[in-house]
Amino acid sequence: MDEFYSSIQRDILKYIDPGIINCYQCGKCTAGCPLSDIFEYKPNQIMMLVQAGRIESIINSNSIFLCLSCEICSSRCPQDVHIAKIMQYIRNEAWKVDKIKVASIKRFYKLFLKEVGITGRSYEPGLIAGLNLISGKLLNDMDIAVKILGKRKINLIPEFVKDRKGISRIVKKYL
């Protein structure tokens, strides 16, 4: 596992964003991040942890899994560090070894991609029902479901891509 973590750091420094060495901890990324108050490590701390080679600590915290990829952080960094891209890379690596700290996110993504693998499209009614069933909170967001139905903003029958065998194969390969 040690080699796994150190290879992530190596790849970031070499390919993903060599400019990370220019981070001088000004904190602008964190100031703009819409989620920094629920992140266990703030974006600037994550940059510091990458520099220090502490990738394992990053993967064991919730930040990279909650990150929205809105890229406010990257767009405001005075040193042009691409914070969001670095976090995206670590997140993808964490999925490869199935280390996903935030259980609700893991459930949601798996359910979503399973559906895409089956139909080729995403299907919101199945998703909402499925999420509520797995989480055991049947009434979670019921108000929203009722509203969507009332406005006929949902297809009650899932749509299928005609040529979807290849899609199923590819989704399985990564899930």
Added chain:
Amino acid sequence: MQDTINKNGLNKIAYYPGCSLNSTAIDFNISLKKLLDILDIGYIEIDDWNCCGTTPAQNVSSELVYTLSARNLILAKKMGIQEILCPCVSCYNKLYKAAYYINTASKLKNKKEEQMRDTIIANLKDMGFNVEEELNFKVYSVIEFLYLKKKIIGEKYNEINAGRENLPANRVLLEKLKPVCYYGCALLRPDSALRFDDFEKPTSMEEILEEAGIVCKNFQFKTECCGAILSLTHKNAVLKLSNMILDSALESDANCLVVFCPLCQQNLDLRQDQINKLYKKNYHLPVFYITQLLGIALGLTPRSVMLDRLFVSPEFIKND
């Protein structure tokens, strides 16, 4: 390019609606298509398109999301078109990036990016596609596309209003609006083509709307993030962000918002009641798609652009 894309010519733009525009954002889909018709812009939906994979696929594996997205590009090419209009901001980011990886002339930055291209191409072949020919995709978001077309919008608007003595009924509706434009995070991304506008203080939406006689108010929170798809797993984080955006709209003395992203629209409109409850507020701010307002300004009825499908009813524009 675009002026070659019109109904009478051979050229059409390929249209990728994406999953949201077929369900929760059906109003965006219909109003955009009707607007394109009025503007005489030819489009054709990509045959057998699939889900781009969006946030879940992106976060699980970049290879997966760009493969799923690239399949749609290749399908457009099969129809002989390499220019794609992609209204959903989330899909746009994925299709745009996929085009970057697979376009023949792209200058990829390093070995990792080349590996990404090779994997996407191998996956496409595995799905049975021929990817030997020159690939030269250009993906447009609605905002960039309408901005390029803003002259035509202005001309149409003047044509409709020329020689009229009284304001047309639709125009009267629009006069009551005091909108602010909310861009969300769409323009922030450093590697996106949407950087055609100032990413912190953009004005492209305002400029487009002005062509159709709609004047917008200034707004502090134009490019804050709404929380996007986190609403399904971490609802309160999203309600908090959306509350700040609505609050700032009120401070600007607005009575509605204009957006071009299905996720922003959902978080601000569908969840406005939840925000009101949680924060003990009393917001009643309709959240329009820019295509709905443009459509009305260019003569469509409120019903035909599906204003009745908004959750926060814009009723006040009729009877206040």
